[in-house]
Amino acid sequence: MKDRLNNIEQETLVKIDQAEDFQALEKIRVEVLGKKGALTEILKGMGKLSKEERPIIGQVANEVREKITEKLNEKNENLKWERLRKQIIEESLDVTASKNLVNIGHRHPLNQTMEQLENLFRHMGFSVIDGPEIESVENNFDKLNSPKNHPSRDLSDTFYIDKETLLRTHTSPVQVRTMLSQKPPIRMVSAGRTFRFDDVDDTHSPMFYQIEGLVVDENVSMANLIDTINVFIKNLFGEEFETRFRPHYFPFTEPSMEVDVSCFDCKGEGCSTCNHTGWSMELLGCGMVHPNVLEMCGIDSEKYTGFAFGMGVDRITMVKYGIPNIRLLYDNDKRFLKQF
Numbered sequence: 001m002k003d004r005l006n007n008i009e010q011e012t013l014v015k016i017d018q019a020e021d022f023q024a025l026e027k028i029r030v031e032v033l034g035k036k037g038a039l040t041e042i043l044k045g046m047g048k049l050s051k052e053e054r055p056i057i058g059q060v061a062n063e064v065r066e067k068i069t070e071k072l073n074e075k076n077e078n079l080k081w082e083r084l085r086k087q088i089i090e091e092s093l094d095v096t097a098s099k100n101l102v103n104i105g106h107r108h109p110l111n112q113t114m115e116q117l118e119n120l121f122r123h124m125g126f127s128v129i130d131g132p133e134i135e136s137v138e139n140n141f142d143k144l145n146s147p148k149n150h151p152s153r154d155l156s157d158t159f160y161i162d163k164e165t166l167l168r169t170h171t172s173p174v175q176v177r178t179m180l181s182q183k184p185p186i187r188m189v190s191a192g193r194t195f196r197f198d199d200v201d202d203t204h205s206p207m208f209y210q211i212e213g214l215v216v217d218e219n220v221s222m223a224n225l226i227d228t229i230n231v232f233i234k235n236l237f238g239e240e241f242e243t244r245f246r247p248h249y250f251p252f253t254e255p256s257m258e259v260d261v262s263c264f265d266c267k268g269e270g271c272s273t274c275n276h277t278g279w280s281m282e283l284l285g286c287g288m289v290h291p292n293v294l295e296m297c298g299i300d301s302e303k304y305t306g307f308a309f310g311m312g313v314d315r316i317t318m319v320k321y322g323i324p325n326i327r328l329l330y331d332n333d334k335r336f337l338k339q340f
């Protein structure tokens, strides 16, 4: 009997040592100490023993039970610690790890161009003025000397909200607003969104950006206009860039001109980008403010003269960075935008 008890003890202690989880441990406990467990059976059979044997075997059996219980408890504790250790490793959060999760953006290339130009003109003594994107037909067309039959007023060219209101087709109505609210001398630039009924293609978008400038003072001449434009073109693109002024027509300026700038690829030598002309065509429009416009805006055209210029910010940005397609500027694709 004693041997059997010792065997149970030995075997059970080894099994407990080897148990890998709580389930295995519980199984061992039931097998030995449970209602029908090996040790329980022996204790139940104690009555059959002789008077002499009973206390001796009883004592050994109790010792065995205590040892096994102790070992079970110890193993149970170990398993608990093991479980906690694994949990800590699996669920741990290394607060010192840097994962670069913050994606810091930057100015859109169109905003960069506008800010660069606004800053440049500020240095030249211009003020920067904002105008509304929803404009009156009067400011957008009539006060800019654009006759009722002018093609740009057509429904197929312009987004009308009602008969008197539209999405501005250019930033020039801000000239009108400035002249109506300020007295000369005036030196202002204004940049923002403009809208025309254009289908999207590589160079057109129904919404695009313009920047506009206006100077009104006594003795303002065409020489001032040409000089101002040369200064800002060289500042924007580089000293080596030349300008070429061609006669053109705008209803609100007289005379009117379009300005070309040396080709960005060949710097004027002639290449396939510029059709071997050496020039990037039609970068901006400009001219001397038409006397009718001055008069309609309450400025004495006998005393004052002025010049104005306007250009597409998209076009300038595309030429500057060699962007082949205007859609790229509006797609919001970070892979494209982060290059600038």
Ligand code: PHE
Residues within 6 Å of the ligand: 169, 170, 171, 172, 212, 250, 253, 285, 286, 287, 308, 309, 310, 311
């Ligand atoms: N508003 C003209 C356009 O959108 C550009 C321009 C502005 C021309 C000022 C002359 C003077 O094409």
